[in-house]
Amino acid sequence: xxxxxxxxxxxxxxxxxxxxxxxxxxxxxxxxxxxxxxxxxxxxxxxxxxxxxxxxxxxxxxxxxxxxxxxxxxxxxxxxxxxxxxxxxxxxxxxxxxxxxxxxxxxxxxxxxxxxxxxxxxxxxxxxxxxxxxxxxxxxxxxxxxxxxxxxxxxxxxxxxxxxxxxxxxxxxxxxxxxxxxxxxxxxxxxxxxxxxxxxxxxxxxxxxxxxxxxxxxxxxxxxxxxxxxxxxxxxxxxxxxxxxxxxxxxxxxxxxxxxxxxxxxxxxxxxxxxxxxxxxxxxxxxxxxxxxxxxxxxxxxxxxxxxxxxxxxxxxxxxxxxxxxxxxxxxxxxxxxxxxxxxxxxxxxxxxxxxxxxxxx
Amino acid sequence: xxxxxxxxxxxxxxxxxxxxxxxxxxxxxxxxxxxxxxxxxxxxxxxxxxxxxxxxxxxxxxxxxxxxxxxxxxxxxxxxxxxxxxxxxxxxxxxxxxxxxxxxxxxxxxxxxxxxxxxxxxxxxxxxxxxxxxxxxxxxxxxxxxxxxxxxxxxxxxxxxxxxxxxxxxxxxxxxxxxxxxxxxxxxxxxxxxxxxxxxxxxxxxxxxxxxxxxxxxxxxxxxxxxxxxxxxxxxxxxxxxxxxxxxxxxxxxxxxxxxxxxxxxxxxxxxxxxxxxxxxxxxxxxxxxxxxxxxxxxxxxxxxxxxxxxxxxxxxxxxxxxxxxxxxxxxxxxxxxxxxxxxxxxxxxxxxxxxxxxxxx
Numbered sequence: 001x002x003x004x005x006x007x008x009x010x011x012x013x014x015x016x017x018x019x020x021x022x023x024x025x026x027x028x029x030x031x032x033x034x035x036x037x038x039x040x041x042x043x044x045x046x047x048x049x050x051x052x053x054x055x056x057x058x059x060x061x062x063x064x065x066x067x068x069x070x071x072x073x074x075x076x077x078x079x080x081x082x083x084x085x086x087x088x089x090x091x092x093x094x095x096x097x098x099x100x101x102x103x104x105x106x107x108x109x110x111x112x113x114x115x116x117x118x119x120x121x122x123x124x125x126x127x128x129x130x131x132x133x134x135x136x137x138x139x140x141x142x143x144x145x146x147x148x149x150x151x152x153x154x155x156x157x158x159x160x161x162x163x164x165x166x167x168x169x170x171x172x173x174x175x176x177x178x179x180x181x182x183x184x185x186x187x188x189x190x191x192x193x194x195x196x197x198x199x200x201x202x203x204x205x206x207x208x209x210x211x212x213x214x215x216x217x218x219x220x221x222x223x224x225x226x227x228x229x230x231x232x233x234x235x236x237x238x239x240x241x242x243x244x245x246x247x248x249x250x251x252x253x254x255x256x257x258x259x260x261x262x263x264x265x266x267x268x269x270x271x272x273x274x275x276x277x278x279x280x281x282x283x284x285x286x287x288x289x290x291x292x293x294x295x296x297x298x299x300x301x302x303x304x305x306x307x308x309x310x311x312x313x314x315x316x317x318x319x320x321x322x323x324x325x326x327x328x329x330x331x332x333x334x335x336x337x338x339x340x341x342x343x344x345x346x347x348x349x350x351x352x353x354x355x356x357x358x359x360x361x362x
Numbered sequence: 363x364x365x366x367x368x369x370x371x372x373x374x375x376x377x378x379x380x381x382x383x384x385x386x387x388x389x390x391x392x393x394x395x396x397x398x399x400x401x402x403x404x405x406x407x408x409x410x411x412x413x414x415x416x417x418x419x420x421x422x423x424x425x426x427x428x429x430x431x432x433x434x435x436x437x438x439x440x441x442x443x444x445x446x447x448x449x450x451x452x453x454x455x456x457x458x459x460x461x462x463x464x465x466x467x468x469x470x471x472x473x474x475x476x477x478x479x480x481x482x483x484x485x486x487x488x489x490x491x492x493x494x495x496x497x498x499x500x501x502x503x504x505x506x507x508x509x510x511x512x513x514x515x516x517x518x519x520x521x522x523x524x525x526x527x528x529x530x531x532x533x534x535x536x537x538x539x540x541x542x543x544x545x546x547x548x549x550x551x552x553x554x555x556x557x558x559x560x561x562x563x564x565x566x567x568x569x570x571x572x573x574x575x576x577x578x579x580x581x582x583x584x585x586x587x588x589x590x591x592x593x594x595x596x597x598x599x600x601x602x603x604x605x606x607x608x609x610x611x612x613x614x615x616x617x618x619x620x621x622x623x624x625x626x627x628x629x630x631x632x633x634x635x636x637x638x639x640x641x642x643x644x645x646x647x648x649x650x651x652x653x654x655x656x657x658x659x660x661x662x663x664x665x666x667x668x669x670x671x672x673x674x675x676x677x678x679x680x681x682x683x684x685x686x687x688x689x690x691x692x693x694x695x696x697x698x699x700x701x702x703x704x705x706x707x708x709x710x711x712x713x714x715x716x717x718x719x720x721x722x723x724x
Contacts, residue, residue, distance in 0.1 A: 037676025095703025314399025341457025
């Protein structure tokens with residue numbers, strides 16, 4: 001509890017004075033004011049978060065955290081649970097979606113076993129073992145994990161982040177792997193956003209209509225059996241959460257405590273972001289929403305957090321794939337700030353009447 | 363006319379058999395089917411366009427074409443027209459938005475003087491001179507250019523493309539520079555899409571409300587004075603177009619004739635795409651819409667062409683900036699196809715019941 005408490009205390013409220021100054025710099029670059037839209041917004045945001053007027057995002061890291069879920073025994077996923085460890089081996093060999101997109105973005109990945117149901121038969125520098133337990137318990141029958149495990153999962157996420165920090169981290173992406181993990185994510189987000197389970201529950205990796213109805217019924221049962229307290233994120237995480245979700249909440253909090261921007265991937269990462277937000281609302285300003293997932297409920301999470309997603313690409317893979325893809329456009333925003341010429345340096349004439357009226361977007 | 367005619371004849375109807383085959387390959391990669399959404403769509407699209415089942419997009423080129431516009435004498439732009447050549451010098455020195463974003467995307471740029479109102483005082487391998495004339499005439503009083511100039515501008519675009527082809531082109535982006543060029547673009551798109559001028563006219567680089575009303579009145583006047591024939595793209599281009607718009611239409615046609623995907627940037631590029639489409643409707647299938655611009659009317663153009671933009675970043679700079687940015691995500695789609703492991707190669711278990719029911723997006 002000590003690590004978590006200290007991390008929460010370190011998260012500062014952002015002072016927006018720097019981004020106003022940055023916008024003045026952006027306005028003096030050789031383009032009509034504001035004409036690079038969200039690229040300019042991203043540049044200002046990274047300046048605000050880091051407190052650095054000339055930020056670089058050379059060191060990009062995606063944390064892909066894995067865990068298993070007791071609720072899979074109810075048949076809520078289209079894939080068998082052995083896929084969780086199998087995909088970890090795939091991450092380590094470099095053949096998964098996140099490997100391809102992280103390489104494309106120039107990001108490295110850190111894979112974390114937060115609670116896979118079996119012992120992994122591999123050692124690798126990319127893989128960190130922070131196994132809280134061998135999968136969660138079936139939340140339809142009682143808490144998914146103990147309160148102590150919930151806290152330890154968040155703290156393990158913080159630890160992983162802190163262990164990786166000496167290798168350089170300028171921007172962080174969140175990623176998940178865990179067969180069945182849209183189910184706890186739907187439960188968490190339904191509780192925290194106070195929306196009905198049906199609004200927050202989708203087809204995950206691809207279940208049919210009957211399985212979807214069953215999934216909704218099970219989530220409703222898990223909530224009624226466990227009665228999580230929406231105001232107590234640890235209670236929510238322990239009763240209907242997952243180890244990788246706790247770990248990712250820890251990564252989000254750790255990044256904010258270090259003033260490092262954190263790119264939130266999809267639906268499971270969104271549920272982790274909600275946990276982090278309930279623990280410390282200030283963390284929201286350190287988040288950048290990578291994309292809006294196909295998984296219904298994700299848009300509701302983003303609205304709840306006041307985040308506008310960068311991409312809308314019909315993604316629903318997880319692993320951090322959306323976060324890695326978004327990093328490429330975020331980096332473009334930083335480069336605009338760093339590399340573009342000013343009207344003066346390029347000897348380009350400015351607007352005819354700079355003080356005409358306010359530009360209203362046409 | 364001969365170059366244009368031959369190019370139009372070479373544009374083939376795309377056979378979609380290859381993308382169906384490609385989707386089967388994508389479905390066998392270690393991810394739920396379709397879970398990489400638009401990245402998968404992009405991979406299929408590039409396969410279809412190129413006819414190559416393993417396409418690479420190593421050689422990326424943005425053609426940024428510049429021209430001046432007689433209508434600027436009516437005060438329709440927020441910037442003076444000397445900015446057109448000044449920005450060309452900026453492109454050559456590498457300080458403009460397109461330089462930054464093209465470098466980020468790993469693209470090279472080719473800058474073309476299609477009709478700048480003054481003689482450029484610079485020689486550089488990046489800069490091609492295809493000056494059709496020293497700016498167009500004021501279209502509010504008569505045709506912007508002669509029919510022969512309209513054809514020559516399109517053919518010059520084709521020539522520039524063909525001259526660049528030996529240096530390697532796997533994907534093309536369109537870009538524009540020309541103070542005042544949202545005005546002819548609004549006129550062209552209003553005529554071709556048959557929508558009122560008010561729907562197609564925005565604030566360009568940032569004019570005020572009074573200047574916007576004046577701009578609309580002038581475009582309506584230009585249309586009523588010139589009476590362009592919506593079915594005759596050459597007539598439309600000559601009466602209310604611009605040299606860089608004609609040149610970009612040529613680039614689009616040339617790319618399609620060579621089965622090379624062409625990334626359409628924003629509003630001005632959209633108007634050029636409309637000209638190309640009116641000349642040969644099959645060209646549409648070779649286009650990828652980079653983004654949806656702030657400039658109103660752009661969405662109408664995209665709908666008319668049946669194109670769904672990749673990004674929605676509130677961009678309104680032109681130059682090819684949106685196209686360059688989009689290239690980074692398009693390349694990600696190609697890498698997914700090329701680099702991801704299959705279920706077999708990674709020894710990952712497949713879906714429990716592959717034949718359950720059809721996945722409906724949740």
